[in-house]
Amino acid sequence: METEPLQIRLAVRELVEFVLRRGSIDSRFSGFDRANEGSRIHRKLQKAAGDSYKAEVPFKAERTVDDVCYTLEGRADGVITEPDGHFTIDEIKTTGAPAELLTADFNPLHWAQAKCYGAFLCQRESLPGVDIQITYYQVDTDEIIRHRRTFSAEALEDFLTDTLRLYTPWAHMEAAWRATRNASLKALCFPFPAYRPGQYEMAGAVYRTIAGGGRLFCAAPTGIGKTVSTLFPALKALGEEKGERIFYLTAKTITRQAAEDALARLRVHSTSCGTPLRLKTITLTAKDKICPLEERVCTPEACPRADGYYDRINAALYSFLSQTDEFTRADIEAFALQKQLCPFELALDLTNWCDCIVCDYNYLFDPVVSLKRFFTEGGDFIFLIDEAHNLVDRARDMYSAQLLKSAVYGVKKALGKGHRKLTAALNKVNSEMIELRRRCEEADEHRLVIPEGLPELNKLLSRLSAACEDWLEEH
Template identity: 50%
Template sequence: MTYINRISVRALVEHVFRSGSIESGFRTTASLTEGTRIHQTIQKTYRDQDQKEVYLKTEISVGDITLLVDGRCDGLLVEEDGSIIIDEIKSTKHALAQFTADSYPVHWAQANFYGYMYAKDHALERITIQLTYVQTQTGKQKQLQNEMSFKELEDFVHQVVNQYASFANRKQSHAEKRTESSKALAFPFASYRDGQRKLAGTVYKTIESNKNLFARAATGIGKTMSTIFPAIKAIGEGHIERIFYLTAKTITRTAAEEALKQLIANGVQLKVVTITAKDKICFQEEMVCDKANCIFADGYYDRINGAMLDILEQECLMTRNVIETYARKHQVCPFEFSLDLAYEADVVICDYNYIFDPRVSLKRLIEEHKKQTALLIDEAHNLVDRAREMYSATLVKSHYYDVERYYEEINPAIANSAKAVSEHLFVKKQEEFVVGEELDIDLVDKVEIFSMHAEDALLEEDGKNERLLEAYFSAQAFVKIARLYDHRYTTYCMVDQSEVSLKLFCMDPSHLIKQMSKGFRSKVFFSATLIPGEYYKKLLGGTAEDYTVSIPSPFEREKVKVMIKPLSTRYRDRNHTINPMVEFFVDVMKKQSGNFLVFFPSYHYMQLAYEKFTELAPELETIVQSAGMSEQQREDFLAAFDAERKERLIGFAVLGGIFSEGVDLRGNRLQGVIIVGVGYPQIGLERDIIKDYFMKLNQNGHDYAYVYPGMNKVLQAGGRLIRTEADTGVIALVDDRFLQSKYQALLPQEWRHFTVEGD
């Protein structure tokens, strides 16, 4: 059987010819836009008979493999004598003198491929290959030419393809095994839980139909397996070739890894990669990404192909530990290694931002790949606020003032441009500017000018000035977000003594979530707490054509006793209700054995209750969440909830924090959850801005800004209790507002058989 592997010219030649080191930690973020502008400038000088952006493709066979290679050459120039010149344009910040015929083999390789494809299609015996280098600051050009015969080009192309063959052979072999094993894969458990088959079937139908899905599936359904398993079956049926499993937290990433580990053990042939944040996986004490400071950056591209082939031949589940092992073996940067692996993997487990954040996304995912990819978005309720931050940007006056002071003697251009930004922000303070709907174009222009000067200096200084780097990246982010600014944004200013911060704030991220995920075959948004469904569907970019499904708890409602204690937890009433509230805690714990977690809306409130609790029940062992806990401290906190421990444990934690979501304390590890308050986010300027925005749209702004996000935290915290068929326990809700119809309507069906405890 002949296997057809589609690959772009650029991807093919970069795979074969890439070499050298990871460059300095500073990389210009304007290069792509600037490169496009320069290409267009050069192409405008072409004559009428010349062509630009010419699409070319060819098929090249090596053994049982056929490569379908395609791409667009920048220019096809027709000379007076009818001869053809293939023009490949490259923009650069560097001096043109350093570009010679031998400088960049990968550039020649790309142009040679285009020359071969055109000459083959038009039966040309000879063709001229031209590289046009353009210096971005000056616009000056340097052209290098090489006339080649078709035979020379053909020999070159086959040499490149032969070098790629071992990688292509592995891909072919793996693709065949992946398809066959995905088709044959059986559900990994003896039976489906109630509702689990429905969720899995709906996910499969969603992918098959090229649709999107919003799924509210109660805790205990087995959402991770119920989304991953049908997506893999869709791979086996040829509907997709890749899955991205997107998460907000490390704990949910681990659940996805465990599910895939089980499926791989059951016979499915998949390559799975987990992308870990750069600051967590970096081997160096100081994260400086250049060859002078990091042996894993030095010569990275000389070794990466060998590292890729090794790990892909030996491993299926490439978690953080596995990637680190091979990175050390081949002496390559583990973070860059994981990104390169992501483009070859069948399943990628990573944070939301690799798809949705315009400043972080995996940009080499071409449209063709997107069409063959499904996004599984876990705990999708988190994406609303995460997206608001992704699509917002802040300027801080002191960043620019510090740059001005540092450069005023050595680089007046930077100093003056930084001063212009700093003074503009100072004027905002003088005007007592707070909130405004219009984008300040004058400020954006000043920030963009600063960014241009800063970029030039950073290139000269090799990105070593941390003060300038910080200001530059914030400026770049500000300009990028300013281009997205519309009626769904507002601008607000914060003043703290001499400091001034100005933020472009995205109030409604729905259109940008939709835009950033455009092109993917299917998106599956799922969570136990997509309540109310229409609210989340609206803010996550859903449309009327999208599928929705809501699946209740698979467990008998008698498994959990739900009670409401109608005490006021409002700030003004806390001193009066703290005593009866803590007495209620003790009373509940006397009636229900086992470990408890008690959640509070703030650290301060938690501390007040904790002190009172230790007075009333000094015999009970307690553990308390603290702000800024390290990973080890978090693990120790959870490990303390041991099912075999002799003495019961009472944990005090913050609602909406690291222990109220994604934590899996099964069986006797946890038998009671008490939730204090309705989870309101802290009242503040941003929340009030959101409220006012949706009020103007004739929506209930208060609910959008406070009630729905707050109740989501409540539901997530309560979901820590019943995780399996064997789990039992009690959920106690402390707040009189839980008796109001608005809040009761937001409770899941399985919580509505509550009892009201005497106030």
């Protein structure tokens, strides 16, 4: 009797970045301002490409490899159709890396992602082959560097098959785990002898909201047991595959501890009932707290755990996931030390395979530190946001920023002579801020509102950021 193939849904970017990643962690060339500029620059390049350029082309395809049926989804930055009917896949990458490093071999993952789209396009249009183009935009100098290669449909299909084959053991592990998890969640019972007044109604409302894909705002009195009243129905919904994973988001360490305690109680109670809870859980710890270095520098030269991290992580990850269901800070630090891995990045990699992630609000809402591995592509996630009234002040902090001219001038003064590139960048920012001050002084009530934003200042700040990074590397 033939068995049905495993059904796995994957984003193309998720696939290639997981199975093909190599090399070291290197935080250079990835500043906050550059990340925010990326979408705007993509649109700018796409618009300038002309009528033959179709932007943001979606792909969805199925492939069966090693008895695993994959549904693959992604979106190419652009597809160029030449007058002769020839097609080119364009993959745009915004980077702060120096232009001289942006060779054709700068990052093989960029080619890998585009080659998958090329395989899909060849099948869709019955093409013998396509061109793949990687477009690099250097944000500090506005340089555009392009590399183009031609691939046959057969070569692209072989590449896609080989890439999917690397994912086979992970696909089987994921499927086996999901069956085990769901069976334990189906048997999961409420961990107390009885519900408190209002608790049953709250849990029922949470379950119905998740099942219906809605949103629920709960105001409940202290002492009702809000944590278990949300976690328990969320876990029951997860066991019925009404979501991919649970994010329990908090503002304070003490409320994160409450979530951990509730999960621990559920584990103990389920074991006493005869069906142990099988649930992979993790609590994320801030990088500053979990990094073992006295001075946090995420480069292969400064940190031996960053050096070659991506060459070692997948084998270590498979081993760690096979050992335990509960990933505590102490366990992560101990395993990271044993395998010489960055504990913070290890924790983030573990989240891809965990069912419940307890973390700070920042990981969902903050534009700088949000878990882009999840929220860029989207997903069917269950968000439990504890003490949501704290979001008001936190949102103000996350989405507001200030820059003082006095700080810019102070750095320039402290720098002294002999640092021409950085001094020049500081001078330009300082001059632009003097101009803004003049405009403000001339405005009514000395209040200047600029709806169109500050493109010139943003460009100068981006270049200042690059100059600062260069100076810091030297000193």
